[in-house]
Amino acid sequence: MLIFLLKRFGTMLLTALVLTLIVFFLMNLRPNLEILARTELGNLTPQAEVDSWIETTIYTKSLIARYADWIGGVLIGDWGTSTRFDLAVNDVIWGRLANTGLLMFWVMVVMVPMALIIGVLAGMREKSTGDRALSTLSIVSTSTPEFVMGPILVVLFGASAFGFSPMFLDKGVLLSPIATSASEKGITFYNFALPVLTMALYGMGYIARMTRASMAEVMTQQYIRTARLKGVKFRDIVLKHALRNALIAPFTVIMLQFPWLLTGVVIVERLFDYKGFGWLLVEAASNTDIDLLLACSVIAVFVVLITQLISDIGYVFLNPRIRIS
């Protein structure tokens, strides 16, 4: 087990190193450096001055040396300065990351139980009417990405003249289509429900489908038939015999869902103007804020790699049939 962990950790470190090097290389391409020079020197600086600025401040060291400097800084907690916010990256990024963590937490709280219940209900009686209905629901959910689901939900629940909105408006419980206040003043049901629901509804379908497939397979196993023939109640078969084995596959899927949630986070945070990590990433990218974007990349890559590791380890613990040598 220890050797397996060390090996995985080694691969992970190598991956992180290569990926950050790629991002560093891309961010240090000439066009990006010119933009950086112009933010430092002013927009109307003549080309010759920009060129000489790049020659004297950046090109004094090789790319690898600059990368080593940067990595060294990151290791002691110095992530550089954000040109977009005029602050140290440290001061900008962690608060935003916490905001996104909160969003992710609520998305998981809503999405996972909903998906597992739908998946188990659909999979326990394969090809029944209930299964058909729930499977169709899951397919519709996977076909509705955040940037489609968001506007639809806003029009239904958050706009004032369409959908169910007039009804809610009368009762004074209209959901807010903007979540800026959630990131600044704290979350309430009204400013947080739409972003959470938008993400949860899109992600739900995929997990539900995986759970259904897994459940349907378990229900055809010999031990389920044995339990049935013994006369165990159907409810007990599902809850006591099938459920644990059926949940192994969805666990992996849920963990591997994280990197993909990251894209969702970026969309939802832009859509609802929620100032979190995804919002920051777009801001950094569209302003060519090199240090900030590098920091965002490192964090994003680490989140992905760590969830992959957890999913591998969790799979081994959940499934006694897998042994790592």
Next chain:
Amino acid sequence: MEPMSTFGVVSGTFLALTPVWIALIATFVLSIMFKRNLGLYGKLFDSPIGMIGFAFVMFWVFTAIFADVIAPYDPLQQISGMRLKKPGTPVPGTEDMYALLGTDTLGRDIFSRLVMGARIVLLIAPLATLFAYVIGMLLGLPAGYFGGKIDTVLSFIANLILSFPVILLMFLFVTPGIRDYIMVDFSSDLTPQPRDILLPEVGGGIVLSVALAFVLTLIWSKTRTRPQKAFALMAVPVVVWLMLIGVVTFNAAPTLAPPPEVLIVFVMVVFVNAPTMFRIVRGLTLEIQTRDYVAAAQTRGETPWYIMLWEIMPNARGPIIVDFSLRIGYTTILLGTLGFFGIGLGSESPDWGLMINDGRRFLSSFPHMALPPAFSLMSLVLGLNLLADGLREESLKD
């Protein structure tokens, strides 16, 4: 003229799509009549889910084909006096023209943009998926078949790309600075000149060359004992490749060349999809190479590439076709995401994601700007997902 009622808008849109309905009905009638002779495609018509999915997909395919006939306006044309009008508003100065689904902030007809947008999606998404699959097969087959070092290295690279959040990758590559980055410099000047070769063009060249390598391997492994026939057959893809690479990379025919912003999106979509295809093909190869017919081919002394391309690949087609359909859906979503962030195709183009982004600020007063493209994208992806489900069900029945 009076503005149209809701019923008028619905029936007007329905009538405007007449060519699509005719083509759709013809396809279904013909397919159902001859479904017993049509293999897996015919069997699709035994599954209600597959049929519904197919109908959705074909609706958009025919809309894209007949887009010129259906769209009443140019998607970029700004109609004067028609800014932010509700669906069914009559166009001033005309006899019987209506903005069926209203107009956007610049006075462009949303219905026309929607229809033309279908063309963009249905051109880029399947083509990018196809090229990604070609790369996935060219690398995934040997990785699964030979294993060992090749597999370790290729799998590491695939996992590397997969660990990268897609959206970040897109932000890094699809920015104007990188797009205009000069890879081959003919004019030794820092601003791009018409003769320089830029990053999108190099990427497009690589994708085309990999596809050529795949086709040539395919032909050579089958006909290598008859070199004359092999060379005759290989001439065709080589000529096509020369023509395409001339247009795409070396700017030989500027009028035909795809704009760099479209090309870079295409290349990036291929790039982020290829590792997934690699994993799927590799997994299928690992499973299929234990079969008896592969052992038989090995005993006959067939070359590894013959076995991979002509024994393993045809037997992996079922799962690949199903995944292909799903994958086009994902690519559609990815294109929409790029459009939503305005980092995709040009800022004017009738891209669905871009239209949703343009409309999202007006959701409370003019939801007709964002909702039609949203439902269009959803229905296309839903159709592809249902189609994949139907295909999977039917191919499992054998």
